[in-house]
Every structure is written in structure tokens, then in C-alpha cells.
Amino acid sequence: MADNQFDIIIIGGGPGGYVAAIRAAQLGFKVAVAEREHLGGICSNWGCIPTKALLRSAEVYHYFHQAKNYGLAVEKPSFDLKAIVQRSRGIAGQMNTGVQFLFKKNKITTIWGDAKITKVGEITVTAPTKGVLGPPVEAPKGALGAGTYKAAHIIVATGARPRVLPGLEPDKKQVWTYFEAMNPESFPKSLLVIGSGAIGVEFASFYKTMGADVTVVEVLPQILPVEDADIAAFARKQFEKQGIKILTGAKVAKLDKAKDSVTATIEVGGKTETITAEKVISAVGVVGNIENIGLEAVGVKTDRGVVVTDGYGRTNVKGIYAIGDVAGPPMLAHKAEHEGVTCVEAIKGLKVHALDKNKVPGCTYCHPQIASVGLTEAKAKEQGREVKIGRFPFIGNGKAIALGEPEGLCKTIFDAKTGELLGAHLSGAEVTELIQGFVVAMNCETTEEELMHTIFPHPTLSETMKESVLDAYGRVLNM
The missing domain is CATH 3.50.50.60 (FAD/NAD(P)-binding domain)
Structure with missing residues (x-):
């Protein structure tokens, strides 16, 4: 196979793109990823990870001010904004380096520049013209540059950018x-x-x-x-x-x-x-990066700013796929990663399940944290379902009280006829870690009976999850 010929080319090296590339390499495909700015994408460089670093600094600063409540003394807490930002940017750089290592390990080729689909099975790449906040970012060592590249399968993983409303245009200063x-x-x-x-x-x-x-x-x-x-x-x-x-x-x-x-x-x-x-x-909000990548030229269908796909990343044009934010909501990194794996496994011909958006969890890392999966109560009722609702406040949980974080709520929604878990919604300490228990339960088609028979360790915040289930059926113990 020629140096410019690949089985799969992925446009975009964010969470969807780089994970899809790794899975494709594992499956024996010759893979290239075209990227113009940062391997790891917005998530690793300007989104999920560096914002969590900032929020961690804020969390520690918050606890400094709460020290007296824990029998501790901290005098005149202060912060160094430059150091906080430097820590966040350093972590972003570490994530970027990690993706480069994974590409080398899995023998994935990086093509550096702006990629455009010129026809089905072919892209052209030109040198990047600018970066997010300044001049173009230097290409990783060993990356290929401008040129024409061919592949039987092209996956668009170009992500999204901040939505701009008339009259509210950002100027980067104020x-x-x-x-x-x-x-x-x-x-x-x-x-x-x-x-x-x-x-x-x-x-x-x-x-x-x-x-x-x-x-x-x-x-x-x-x-x-x-x-x-x-x-x-x-x-x-x-x-x-x-x-x-x-x-x-x-x-x-x-x-x-x-x-x-x-x-x-x-x-x-x-x-x-x-x-x-x-x-x-x-x-x-954000809007998909669908412009200037050649979608119109080959007839790929888009709708309301995103590429239209089926549950396997396939577009209406054979050989062209889309995953992640550019393929529509929920615009979340873990959804993009799952789509990437599903897409390349389907290309390989493996038996895979189509993406079920109802089972994609969402997490918000404010204080208190928020996490959810599945239907809200309103959505369940809109569907005409008869539901059973359980609620449990963190004030009834011993671990939450011991942590000094008694403000929280866990809510579960069940189908009243079948016991199917339809949705789970939480706010409070560490709920972004707790939600995965409900995601697994939904994926395994767990009912309320199985959750009630599950032993949750004590003392843990996870006990609020079981208590919420019990409350839905009139059996709550600690409230």
C-alpha cells in the first residue's frame, strides 16, 4: 500500500477521532488521523480536562475557607491566578503528549494540517493557518504534511466550536x-x-x-x-x-x-x-464544524449544523462517516469515543450495537456536581409512561454528613408496570462518579428488584442510590 494510501483516514484527533484510530489499528487497519491543532482535541486541550483542573483548584480553595468546620486552621487563604492557569495548561499538555504516545504505540500516522474531502475516498491537506489563540501549533515529530491522501473509509470527527449569537459576538477581551x-x-x-x-x-x-x-x-x-x-x-x-x-x-x-x-x-x-x-x-452552546471540509461537494447530508448519521456513524454517502460533536448531540467526549469504536467495528464487520443516546450519561462539575442518565420525569410522562419516582436527600446519608457535604439529592425513575429503570438524576458530592452505577444498571436492563437485592457498601455515598430506588417503592429506610 502506498505511503499516501490508508484503509481509514480520520479527520480530527479529538476524543472521538483518536479513540476510533486506536480501535481501528487494533483491528488491523492502516490508519491515519488528520489534525490541524492539538491531538486530543478540544476535550483534552481546551475543554473537559483543563476545566476540571481549574475546578479542582477552586474546590481546594473552597475547602480552605471551610477549614474551621473540620477542626482545622488555615490563615488568610489566597490564590495565584497565573499558577492556577499554568497547572491547567500543563495538564492539557500532558494529555496531548499522551495521545502522541498512543499513536506511536499503535502505529497510527498523523497528517498535520487542514483536511478537506475532495471526493469519496480522497482528502487533500494544506498547512494549518492559525491556532485557537494564536499562530499555528507545531506539528508533532514524524507527522506527514500537505498533500493528497486516499482511503476507502473517511471518518469525519471535526468536533464543534462555541455558538455565536448576533449582538453577543465574543471579542476575546471583554x-x-x-x-x-x-x-x-x-x-x-x-x-x-x-x-x-x-x-x-x-x-x-x-x-x-x-x-x-x-x-x-x-x-x-x-x-x-x-x-x-x-x-x-x-x-x-x-x-x-x-x-x-x-x-x-x-x-x-x-x-x-x-x-x-x-x-x-x-x-x-x-x-x-x-x-x-x-x-x-x-x-x-456549540455548533458542529461542518464547513470547509468538503461535505457539500460529495453530497453528505447535514441538518441544523451537524452531520446526519445512523447509529453506526454512517452518513448517506458510502465510505464517509461522522462521529462525535459534529454528528450531533449529546455533544460529550464519552459519546464521541463510543461512537468512534462502534463506527470502526461496524466497518470491520463485527456485530455491534447501535448507539443508544438514552444511555449516554451527562456530568457537570460545578459545586454541587450534577450527573444524569436516561429520561427525566417530564420526558417519561411525555412518552405516556406510568412511572414510580424515588428521591433520597444526602442529609440521610452518613458518609455525606461525615464529609461535610450533606446537601444533595438522588432521584430515580422507574416504569411502574415493568420495573425498568428509565432514568437517574443526582446532584451532590461526587455524583459524577456515582452515576456510572446507574448507567451499568440501565445497560444491563436491570429492574428495581435487582437493584434492591444489590448490597451497597457502608458508609458510602452510593447508598443514596439504593435508598432512592427503595423510596420509589415505599421501602426507604433512612428517611
């Missing part, structure tokens, strides 16, 4: 996207966050914990719009208790910039008010 928000030159005393999805509330939580005056504006009636209403209401109460101001059913009509501030005109409840803040974060 109006930020998440790129600038995680790499600030100075700490803002006040901050307006537009949008209360995962990105918005995570940055609101970080900056509030570190001392900023934070306001969150959400156009919908509920913050965290994709979450169950009970969990969203619980989280809002906790955020407001921390001092975060929240406006729902509110639209930012315009932004007026001054030298050191931005004034937002907000329409809420039939009235207009203004809020002035030092910085604004636009967190109004």
Missing part, C-alpha cells in the same frame, strides 16, 4: 468564550455568564468560588435545561445560596462595551434591566 475563560490574563471582579448549560454553570461555579461577583442569565425557564426539573431546582437553590445571581426566562438583548466593563441589556418578565460586569462569558 466577551469571552470558554477558550478565554480558562486562560484569563487577570481575574475579573464581576462576571456575567450567558447560558446555564454545563459550560456556563461550571465557569460560574469556578469564578464565584474564587471570589468574583457572578450573574447567570438563561433564556429558558429552567437553568440546566437538559436536566430533570427537580435536580435543576435543587442546584439553583445551592448556587443562589453561594451568592450566584440567576435570571431565567431572560434574554440578553445587547451588550454595550466600555473601557473596563460591559453593560448587558436584559429583557426579563416583560421588563428591561441592565447588568454591568467586568467580563462576559458567552456559553450559549
Whole structure:
């Protein structure tokens, strides 16, 4: 096979792309990944991982201020913003290096530059023109460069970028996207966050914990719009208790910039008010990177900014596939990874299950954490299901009390007729780690009876999960 000929070429080296490449290599395919900026993608370099590093610093800082509650003494806690950001960027660099190692280990070729599908089975690559926050990033050692490359199978894994709304365009100075928000030159005393999805509330939580005056504006009636209403209401109460101001059913009509501030005109409840803040974060969602990669030329179908695929990553054009954020919601790294594996295993001809989006968990790393999987109560009822609902507060859990984290809620939703677990929704300490228990249960088609017969260790936060199940059937023990 020629040097420019591969079995599979993947456009994009993010979580979906690099995991798909590794699985394809394991299956014996000759694989190349075309990337223009960072191996590991947004997740490892500007999203999931570095934001968690920032949030970890905020969490430790929070505990410094709570030291007295644990019988400890910490005098005048302070922070070094530059060092916090450097730690976060260092961790991102470590993740990037790790992906390079995995490519070398699995004999995956890297092609460095902007890739475009010129026809079915062929891409052209040109030198990258710029990076996220500056000049192009240097190519990894041994990477191929500009040229034409061929493969029977081309997988588009180009990810997504921040959505831009008219009048709210980021300028990288006073109006930020998440790129600038995680790499600030100075700490803002006040901050307006537009949008209360995962990105918005995570940055609101970080900056509030570190001392900023934070306001969150959400156009919908509920913050965290994709979450169950009970969990969203619980989280809002906790955020407001921390001092975060929240406006729902509110639209930012315009932004007026001054030298050191931005004034937002907000329409809420039939009235207009203004809020002035030092910085604004636009967190109004993301949109798939479908432009300028040749999709139109080969007739790949797109809809509302994403590529249309089946449950195996296949598009309407034979030999062209799409995975991850560019293939639509939920736009989450773990969904992208799963899609990547499913896609290449289907190409190999293995027997695989199509992606079930209902079993993709979601995690938000604010304080308190939020995690969920499956149907919300409202969605279950919209489907005409008769449901049984269980709720258990963390105040009834010994481990949560011992941790000093008694504020939390676990909610479970069952089909009343069959006992099928339809959904689970949590907010509280470490729930992003707990949720996987419910994901496994749903994947194994577990019923309430099997969960009730499962022994949960004591004392653990996981006991809230079982208690919630018991509550759904009138058998709760510790409440």
C-alpha cells in the first residue's frame, strides 16, 4: 500500500477521532488521523480536562475557607491566578503528549494540517493557518504534511466550536468564550455568564468560588435545561445560596462595551434591566464544524449544523462517516469515543450495537456536581409512561454528613408496570462518579428488584442510590 494510501483516514484527533484510530489499528487497519491543532482535541486541550483542573483548584480553595468546620486552621487563604492557569495548561499538555504516545504505540500516522474531502475516498491537506489563540501549533515529530491522501473509509470527527449569537459576538477581551475563560490574563471582579448549560454553570461555579461577583442569565425557564426539573431546582437553590445571581426566562438583548466593563441589556418578565460586569462569558452552546471540509461537494447530508448519521456513524454517502460533536448531540467526549469504536467495528464487520443516546450519561462539575442518565420525569410522562419516582436527600446519608457535604439529592425513575429503570438524576458530592452505577444498571436492563437485592457498601455515598430506588417503592429506610 502506498505511503499516501490508508484503509481509514480520520479527520480530527479529538476524543472521538483518536479513540476510533486506536480501535481501528487494533483491528488491523492502516490508519491515519488528520489534525490541524492539538491531538486530543478540544476535550483534552481546551475543554473537559483543563476545566476540571481549574475546578479542582477552586474546590481546594473552597475547602480552605471551610477549614474551621473540620477542626482545622488555615490563615488568610489566597490564590495565584497565573499558577492556577499554568497547572491547567500543563495538564492539557500532558494529555496531548499522551495521545502522541498512543499513536506511536499503535502505529497510527498523523497528517498535520487542514483536511478537506475532495471526493469519496480522497482528502487533500494544506498547512494549518492559525491556532485557537494564536499562530499555528507545531506539528508533532514524524507527522506527514500537505498533500493528497486516499482511503476507502473517511471518518469525519471535526468536533464543534462555541455558538455565536448576533449582538453577543465574543471579542476575546471583554466577551469571552470558554477558550478565554480558562486562560484569563487577570481575574475579573464581576462576571456575567450567558447560558446555564454545563459550560456556563461550571465557569460560574469556578469564578464565584474564587471570589468574583457572578450573574447567570438563561433564556429558558429552567437553568440546566437538559436536566430533570427537580435536580435543576435543587442546584439553583445551592448556587443562589453561594451568592450566584440567576435570571431565567431572560434574554440578553445587547451588550454595550466600555473601557473596563460591559453593560448587558436584559429583557426579563416583560421588563428591561441592565447588568454591568467586568467580563462576559458567552456559553450559549456549540455548533458542529461542518464547513470547509468538503461535505457539500460529495453530497453528505447535514441538518441544523451537524452531520446526519445512523447509529453506526454512517452518513448517506458510502465510505464517509461522522462521529462525535459534529454528528450531533449529546455533544460529550464519552459519546464521541463510543461512537468512534462502534463506527470502526461496524466497518470491520463485527456485530455491534447501535448507539443508544438514552444511555449516554451527562456530568457537570460545578459545586454541587450534577450527573444524569436516561429520561427525566417530564420526558417519561411525555412518552405516556406510568412511572414510580424515588428521591433520597444526602442529609440521610452518613458518609455525606461525615464529609461535610450533606446537601444533595438522588432521584430515580422507574416504569411502574415493568420495573425498568428509565432514568437517574443526582446532584451532590461526587455524583459524577456515582452515576456510572446507574448507567451499568440501565445497560444491563436491570429492574428495581435487582437493584434492591444489590448490597451497597457502608458508609458510602452510593447508598443514596439504593435508598432512592427503595423510596420509589415505599421501602426507604433512612428517611
